[in-house]
Amino acid sequence: MSIGMLRGVVAYRGFILGSVKREFQAKYRNSLLGALWTVLNPLAMIVVYTVIFAQVMQAKLPGVTSSFGYSIYLCAGVLTWGLFAEMVGRGQNVFLDNANLLKKLSFPRLCLPIIMVLSAALNFAIIFLLFTLFLVLSGNFPGWAFLAVFPVLMLQVIFAMGLGMSLGVLNVFFRDVGQFFSIVLQFWFWFTPIVYPLNAVHEGIRSVISLNPMTPVVSAYQGILVSGLWPDWGSLVPTGVLGLLLCLLGMQLFRKRAGEMVDEL
Amino acid sequence: MGTIQVSSLGKAYKQYRTRWSRLAEWVLPFLGLRHSLKWVLKDISFRVEPGEAVGIIGINGAGKSTLLKLITGTAQPTTGSVQITGRLTALLELGMGFHPDFTGRQNAFMAGQLIGLSGAEITALMPQIEAFAEIGDYIDQPVRVYSSGMQMRLAFSLATAKRPDVLIVDEALSVGDAYFQHKSFERIRQFGQLGTTLLIVSHDRNAIQAICDRAILLDAGHMAREGRPEEVMDFYNALIAERENSTVTQTTLADGRVQTTSGTGEATVEAITLLNERGEPIETAAVGTRVTLRVQVRLHAPVDRLVLGYMIKDRLGQAMYGTNTHHMERPLEDLKAGELVTYHFTFPANFGPGSYSVTTALTSSDNHLLDNYQWRDLALMFTVANIDSRTFVGCNWLEPVIEIVR
Numbered sequence: 001m002s003i004g005m006l007r008g009v010v011a012y013r014g015f016i017l018g019s020v021k022r023e024f025q026a027k028y029r030n031s032l033l034g035a036l037w038t039v040l041n042p043l044a045m046i047v048v049y050t051v052i053f054a055q056v057m058q059a060k061l062p063g064v065t066s067s068f069g070y071s072i073y074l075c076a077g078v079l080t081w082g083l084f085a086e087m088v089g090r091g092q093n094v095f096l097d098n099a100n101l102l103k104k105l106s107f108p109r110l111c112l113p114i115i116m117v118l119s120a121a122l123n124f125a126i127i128f129l130l131f132t133l134f135l136v137l138s139g140n141f142p143g144w145a146f147l148a149v150f151p152v153l154m155l156q157v158i159f160a161m162g163l164g165m166s167l168g169v170l171n172v173f174f175r176d177v178g179q180f181f182s183i184v185l186q187f188w189f190w191f192t193p194i195v196y197p198l199n200a201v202h203e204g205i206r207s208v209i210s211l212n213p214m215t216p217v218v219s220a221y222q223g224i225l226v227s228g229l230w231p232d233w234g235s236l237v238p239t240g241v242l243g244l245l246l247c248l249l250g251m252q253l254f255r256k257r258a259g260e261m262v263d264e265l
Numbered sequence: 266m267g268t269i270q271v272s273s274l275g276k277a278y279k280q281y282r283t284r285w286s287r288l289a290e291w292v293l294p295f296l297g298l299r300h301s302l303k304w305v306l307k308d309i310s311f312r313v314e315p316g317e318a319v320g321i322i323g324i325n326g327a328g329k330s331t332l333l334k335l336i337t338g339t340a341q342p343t344t345g346s347v348q349i350t351g352r353l354t355a356l357l358e359l360g361m362g363f364h365p366d367f368t369g370r371q372n373a374f375m376a377g378q379l380i381g382l383s384g385a386e387i388t389a390l391m392p393q394i395e396a397f398a399e400i401g402d403y404i405d406q407p408v409r410v411y412s413s414g415m416q417m418r419l420a421f422s423l424a425t426a427k428r429p430d431v432l433i434v435d436e437a438l439s440v441g442d443a444y445f446q447h448k449s450f451e452r453i454r455q456f457g458q459l460g461t462t463l464l465i466v467s468h469d470r471n472a473i474q475a476i477c478d479r480a481i482l483l484d485a486g487h488m489a490r491e492g493r494p495e496e497v498m499d500f501y502n503a504l505i506a507e508r509e510n511s512t513v514t515q516t517t518l519a520d521g522r523v524q525t526t527s528g529t530g531e532a533t534v535e536a537i538t539l540l541n542e543r544g545e546p547i548e549t550a551a552v553g554t555r556v557t558l559r560v561q562v563r564l565h566a567p568v569d570r571l572v573l574g575y576m577i578k579d580r581l582g583q584a585m586y587g588t589n590t591h592h593m594e595r596p597l598e599d600l601k602a603g604e605l606v607t608y609h610f611t612f613p614a615n616f617g618p619g620s621y622s623v624t625t626a627l628t629s630s631d632n633h634l635l636d637n638y639q640w641r642d643l644a645l646m647f648t649v650a651n652i653d654s655r656t657f658v659g660c661n662w663l664e665p666v667i668e669i670v671r
Contacts, residue, residue: 015378022364022375029366104358106338107379173287259341262334263278 005255008108015107019115024122042127046134049074061197061226068138069226075131076225077194077218080153083124084160084214085185090116091164092171092178099265109258113165117157135225142228152220152231155240159213162246169253172261192218213239266315267351267430267462269336274309274345276331277302302343305331306486309345313431318463320473320494322501323483329466332483333357333435336464351430351462354380358435359420365409369400372408373423380424390426397452398422399445414441421449428456434465470498474582495582496523499624499642503527505634518643528639531566532627535605537645550614551652552662558610558645560625564600568638571597573608574626579660580619587624591631615662616649623647 009016028037050071061069094116095102095109102109135141171177192214198206209215216239220231279300281287286299306328313319323329334340336347337355362376373394377387395404398418400411408416418441425432434453441449454476457463467473473480473494480497482490484504490497496515503513503525513527540557541547550556560573574589590596590608597606623645627638654662 011381012378014384015375018375018378022367022371026364026366101361101379103334103339104361105379106355107381173291174284260279262340 005108005110009110009114012108012111016111016115016118019111020118020122023115023119038126039130042130045127046075046131049078050134050138062200066140068140072135072140073197073222073226074195076221077192079124079127079131080156080218080221081189081192081194081214082127083120083153084156085189086120086123087117087157087160088164088167088185089182090120091161092167092181094164094168095172095261095265096175096178102262103265110254113161113168116164117161121157142224142226145224145228145230148224148231149221152217152224152236155236155243156217158247159217159239159243162243162248162250165250166246166253169250169257169261172264173257188212188214193222194218213242266460267349267353268315269313269431269462269464270348271309271311271336272345272348274306274332274335274347275304275343276306276328276335276340277304277343279303304343304486306335309483309488311481311488311491313462313464315351315430315462316457316460317479318457318465318477320477320480320497321464321466321483322468322473322480322497323489324505327483328486329483330357330435333433333464333466337433349431352427353431353433354424354427354429355433356421356424356435357433359424360416361420363408363416363420366407368407369398369404369411369419373404373419376420377423377426382427386427394419394422394426397426397448414445417441418445421445425449425452425456428459428461431462431464432456434463434467436467470502471583473498492523496525498582499523499525503640503642520646522643524641524643526639526641528627528637528641530639531568531636532562532564532571532600532638534560534625534627534639534641534644535563536561537623537625539645539647547647549648549650552614552616552618552649552654553664554614555611556614558608558612558623560608560610562606562608562627564602564604564606566602568600568629569598570629571600571606571638572628572630574628575610576624576626577616578622578624580621583660585616585621585660589626589628589631591628614649617658617660617662618649618651619660620646620648 024038028034031037033040050068053074054068054071061073066072091113094112098112101107102112132141132146167177167181191209191212193201193209198209198215198219201209216232216235220236223229223231279287280303281290281300289296290299309332311319321329321332331340333355334357335342336349337353337357338347339357360376362379363372364375367375370391373391374384374387377390378384382390398404398415398421400415400418403411403415404419408419411419421441432453450472453463453465457476463476465473465476477494480490480492480494481488482497482501482504484490489504490500500513500515500523504527513525515523515525517523536559538546538559539548539550540559541550542555544557547556558575560575562571562573564571572589572591574587574591576587577585579585600606622643624640624642625644626640629636629638651657654664657664
């Protein structure tokens with residue numbers, strides 16, 4: 001990232017924060033309950049995963065005695081995957097969706113992906129806070145290991161940002177990329193041990209799933225939140241390296257193609 | 266102080282034969298390029314000095330918008346460069362970044378930051394923005410309940426809240442209703458007087474001539490003409506009428522003005538004279554006297570229908586009065602080659618003192634776009650002098666009858 005680009009983004013920080021705020025407010029702008037909806041929606045989701053799975057279906061995780069074991073396992077994966085999917089999914093469309101702005105106004109274009117990342121992070125913060133509250137109230141708070149969630153999240157955000165940014169630029173030139181990646185994300189979800197434990201799948205498939213860069217990330221969350229285990233940092237290194245490489249690729253693509261991009265929108 | 270320096274600017278879009286060609290070019294760059302370039306702008310160089318106002322004209326597709334995009338930096342040039350000094354504001358599209366569900370005030374904040382104002386600046390400018398937009402209480406209503414004119418008012422007021430060093434305007438002169446159009450035009454003119462460098466794209470002859478010191482005509486991506494607004498506008502009008510077998514010529518007259526003649530030549534104006542009441546040729550008419558414009562037209566080929574139009578313009582090229590024999594219901598039909606037709610137009614010279622020119626047009630209908638036999642700017646020049654009327658100012662003699670009650 002060049003200094004000039006960075007300076008432009010800093011100069012537009014007011015616009016970036018304003019946009020995040022506006023996007024957040026726009027969702028409930030004309031509703032009666034207002035900001036309550038931003039809590040009710042994720043709350044409903046957590047209730048579904050916890051009450052329904054734990055109490056109604058009595059789903060149990062092998063080796064975990066707590067009645068909420070599977071629920072927590074599920075939330076640890078689903079919520080963080082949600083952040084990942086939102087960032088990649090919106091990242092790949094970030095330039096297309098703002099075509100009009102890009103064509104008509106001259107402003108630091110890097111603002112757009114930053115707005116996208118921040119507003120995805122905000123959505124996640126709300127739902128994750130609710131989930132943490134649930135952990136505390138139900139007596140399942142993992143203790144100090146909980147702190148490990150944040151560096152892992154950081155790593156995941158870097159990975160998602162790099163991927164989203166690269167896809168975002170490519171998608172302008174090859175619209176197939178967006179279509180293709182919506183499909184990829186669906187398969188990716190099921191090829192990540194989110195709904196099922198890794199050791200419940202067949203040997204052969206397990207080795208494939210282990211190659212998935214999201215597997216160590218999701219496993220780390222599950223370990224922390226279900227059993228209070230500190231993550232195996234070594235297993236996260238490949239994903240981190242891949243994330244950084246993708247960020248470099250994304251920035252490189254962006255710098256080289258930003259000018260041409262406007263011609264294609 | 267704001268300047269715009271455009272140096273051998275060119276813009277080409279890449280064209281690929283198939284969608285796959287681009288992929289091939291990206292993936293296998295060593296196999297060579299697979300696109301051809303479509304040039305929409307080539308070799309554009311000009312400089313706008315501080316405080317100068319330059320108009321850009323050209324038919325649709327001539328490259329005006331692309332040029333503005335390159336100058337404002339939304340698109341990147343293929344060749345050449347643009348250098349701008351000073352703070353730039355571009356009125357390319359108004360109301361960018363407005364969200365319908367938020368109030369005018371909130372939107373002004375967001376859109377203002379988008380064009381590079383800081384939050385504190387907008388807060389300080391807000392009363393002034395509100396006052397100029399004149400949309401009253403609507404400022405605190407969501408923008409979705411605004412009429413499109415109100416949206417434009419707010420957007421224009423916001424965009425021009427702070428006087429920039431360089432202002433670029435793309436046909437945004439027609440903002441809202443007649444009242445606001447006037448107001449916004451006045452603001453742009455004021456900026457110019459205060460030293461803002463202006464670059465304006467417009468089809469409005471009067472706007473260009475009223476504001477600009479210089480005009481540039483773009484034609485098919487090239488700079489076709491650069492010069493005084495009046496002369497470039499004349500050339501532009503002639504160019505619009507250009508047909509396959511018609512030609513446009515511009516000759517410089519003795520006084521330095523440029524005369525534009527175009528047309529296909531089936532009929533031409535052979536002589537044009539201004540006569541006084543006694544039928545004597547004159548060059549100067551007294552305010553309010555009856556004068557006759559005598560135009561002799563020679564037919565060079567058979568013509569089904571002939572309409573002669575004339576327009577009297579002032580020194581700046583602003584139209585004073587124009588009509589033609591179509592509107593006056595006196596068209597001629599079935600004319601033979603070689604015929605000579607003499608027209609007499611008699612009218613009172615109710616003009617203000619000054620110099621005027623007459624443009625003539627020979628066509629078959631009410632405009633010169635269908636058939637343009639001959640179009641001739643500055644076909645005749647005459648002056649109007651105030652010899653025995655009471656003193657007045659302006660370009661029309663509208664002497665009132667005064668009745669005073671006290």
